[in-house]
Amino acid sequence: xxxxxxxxxxxxxxxxxxxxxxxxxxxxxxxxxxxxxxxxxxxxxxxxxxxxxxxxxxxxxxxxxxxxxxxxxxxxxxxxxxxxxxxxxxxxxxxxxxxxxxxxxxxxxxxxxxxxxxxxxxxxxxxxxxxxxxxxxxxxxxxxxxxxxxxxxxxxxxxxxxxxxxxxxxxxxxxxxxxxxxxxxxxxxxxxxxxxxxxxxxxxxxxxxxxxxxxxxxxxxxxxxxxxxxxxxxxxxxxxxxxxxxxxxxxxxxxxxxxxxxxxxxxxxxxxxxxxxxxxxxxxxxxxxxxxxxxxxxxxxxxxxxxxxxxxxxxxxxxxxxxxxxxxxxxxxxxxxxxxxxxxxxxxxxxxxxxxxxxxxxxxxxxxxxxxxxxxxxxxxxxxxxxxxxxxxxxxxxxxxxxxxxxxxxxxxxxxxxxxxxxxxxxxxxxxxxxxxxxxxxxxxxxxxxxxxxxxxxxxxxxxxxxxxxxxxxxxxxxxxxxxxxxxxxxxxxxxxxxxxxxxxxxxxxxxxxxxxxxxxxxxxxxxxxxxxxxxxxxxxxxxxxxxxxxxxxxxxxxxxxxxxxxxx
Numbered sequence: 162x163x164x165x166x167x168x169x170x171x172x173x174x175x176x177x178x179x180x181x182x183x184x185x186x187x188x189x190x191x192x193x194x195x196x197x198x199x200x201x202x203x204x205x206x207x208x209x210x211x212x213x214x215x216x217x218x219x220x221x222x223x224x225x226x227x228x229x230x231x232x233x234x235x236x237x238x239x240x241x242x243x244x245x246x247x248x249x250x251x252x253x254x255x256x257x258x259x260x261x262x263x264x265x266x267x268x269x270x271x272x273x274x275x276x277x278x279x280x281x282x283x284x285x286x287x288x289x290x291x292x293x294x295x296x297x298x299x300x301x302x303x304x305x306x307x308x309x310x311x312x313x314x315x316x317x318x319x320x321x322x323x324x325x326x327x328x329x330x331x332x333x334x335x336x337x338x339x340x341x342x343x344x345x346x347x348x349x350x351x352x353x354x355x356x357x358x359x360x361x362x363x364x365x366x367x368x369x370x371x372x373x374x375x376x377x378x379x380x381x382x383x384x385x386x387x388x389x390x391x392x393x394x395x396x397x398x399x400x401x402x403x404x405x406x407x408x409x410x411x412x413x414x415x416x417x418x419x420x421x422x423x424x425x426x427x428x429x430x431x432x433x434x435x436x437x438x439x440x441x442x443x444x445x446x447x448x449x450x451x452x453x454x455x456x457x458x459x460x461x462x463x464x465x466x467x468x469x470x471x472x473x474x475x476x477x478x479x480x481x482x483x484x485x486x487x488x489x490x491x492x493x494x495x496x497x498x499x500x501x502x503x504x505x506x507x508x509x510x511x512x513x514x515x516x517x518x519x520x521x522x523x524x525x526x527x528x529x530x531x532x533x534x535x536x537x538x539x540x541x542x543x544x545x546x547x548x549x550x551x552x553x554x555x556x557x558x559x560x561x562x563x564x565x566x567x568x569x570x571x572x573x574x575x576x577x578x579x580x581x582x583x584x585x586x587x588x589x590x591x592x593x594x595x596x597x598x599x600x601x602x603x604x605x606x607x608x609x610x611x612x613x614x615x616x617x618x619x620x621x622x623x624x625x626x627x628x629x630x631x632x633x634x635x636x637x638x639x640x641x642x643x644x645x646x647x648x649x650x651x652x653x654x655x656x657x658x659x660x661x662x663x664x665x666x667x668x669x670x671x672x673x674x675x676x677x678x679x680x681x682x683x684x685x686x687x688x689x690x691x692x693x694x695x696x697x698x699x700x701x702x703x704x705x706x707x708x709x710x711x712x713x714x715x716x717x718x719x720x721x722x723x724x725x726x727x728x729x730x
Contacts, residue, residue: 175222178215204334210314220313225261229268231337243298247275249291251283253304254425261303270353271346279362282399284465286571287370293322307436307462322568324535379564382581385588386412392450394419397426398463437469447479461572467559468572472593485513488555492516494582496523503550511693512557515607538568606698608713614690624683636723638673
């Protein structure tokens with residue numbers, strides 16, 4: 162390891178991380194040094210993401226330079242016109258993001274690849290939009306999204322505007338490994354500009370994205386926006402200016418931003434974890450909503466690709482909607498407002514099945530993918546046609562994409578669409594809660610939950626145990642269909658087998674006789690199991706929603722308890 166550390170010190174261009182590493186050496190901190198040099202941050206379908214610090218297993222200037230060099234070499238090797246088409250680069254408000262983005266540009270322009278670089282912080286969906294707008298070969302956003310302050314990331318889009326999927330992820334990773342053994346070439350950005358290789362994207366580009374969303378037919382429902390008031394937080398991220406502008410463009414004049422969280426600040430001083438899903442993260446925007454008696458309390462995560470909302474109840478309190486509830490509400494709304502032929506919607510294997518039922522009732526086309534937006538948008542492009550144009554996709558982790566202006570999750574367009582849905586309902590004397598109940602009464606109340614199970618280190622593979630002895634019942638419910646994504650087979654209780662058209666993945670899905678569902682995802686890297694549960698409760702005409710919800714929650718508790726006992730027993 163000493164040789165590797167010495168080589169790293171010789172290559173690292175940043176005095177700050179060289180000093181950090183030298184202090185660990187001087188302190189003889191073998192545990193920390195081993196962790197820093199035990200491997201390299203893995204480049205995958207989300208690019209890179211990790212803690213900022215010295216060493217190959219951290220985010221730092223050398224790792225960025227090597228990564229950008231490898232990306233450029235892969236682009237030149239696989240895309241004949243990559244140099245001319247170029248790469249668009251944006252960055253968030255974290256302390257190192259701007260410099261990481263500039264070093265990415267230096268490494269790419271040194272290879273003769275044109276770069277479009279945002280002049281200041283940019284929402285992630287705007288960069289994804291820019292890939293298609295400029296017909297670029299790829300896009301890069303330096304962001305750690307909603308991760309804690311210590312993190313940063315390097316997210317890559319392919320030329321179709323979607324996140325990279327195989328084989329590009331492994332192809333880029335191979336080139337990065339080669340770059341770690343090479344001398345690195347960087348081009349000064351001023352020289353790159355003089356050579357015609359660097360184009361700065363000023364405010365006019367931000368306006369192009371804004372105009373594209375304003376001109377979208379799916380975001381043109383201007384029914385009584387004055388009836389809705391909105392409290393909003395950017396959560397110390399980059400979304401505030403664009404979110405406020407888009408809402409104003411759509412006629413929403415009563416918008417109240419949380420001042421303490423409005424400006425980009427990568428230290429996130431008012432939230433422990435800048436993820437709207439985390440307990441406490443929405444506290445300040447809900448307080449702002451109470452101050453103004455707002456209809457909605459809305460949030461984007463720090464790079465503005467996710468959207469979260471709490472809705473005022475009849476009692477005047479604010480209740481968070483789940484990602485599934487927002488997804489089904491938006492899906493239903495868009496399917497009933499879209500142009501004829503724009504009816505392709507999708508979600509992931511761990512999200513609610515309710516969108517499938519809504520799509521079926523509205524004679525729309527539905528697709529399902531593995532977890533992750535990279536699959537949702539790439540599959541959507543493959544599935545759509547002239548008669549079946551893409552409309553909407555979502556995943557339960559607060560990610561939504563409305564239309565095809567952006568081929569990734571976009572928390573800004575989702576914010577506008579949800580506000581417009583709320584205003585249209587208000588004009589009819591209805592609330593979001595009324596609409597959700599209406600959907601539940603038609604299709605059933607779908608309740609979803611997720612639990613992680615810690616396993617003993619070295620414990621036998623749960624996935625392989627379940628395949629060796631397939632359960633015939635779970636919590637007293639008969640297993641009607643088992644979907645094994647590892648073998649790509651759908652196995653019915655009568656023994657019949659059908660193929661599954663999804664990439665192979667270590668996932669088991671059990672469909673039970675009361676329409677409940679259990680999804681089991683063993684972890685390949687640690688002794689942990691992720692389980693996703695769904696129960697469906699029918700609601701009769703004389704039934705109250707609250708009684709149906711209580712029954713669903715009781716059924717869910719029972720399903721989770723018995724299933725987890727069966728796994729750990």
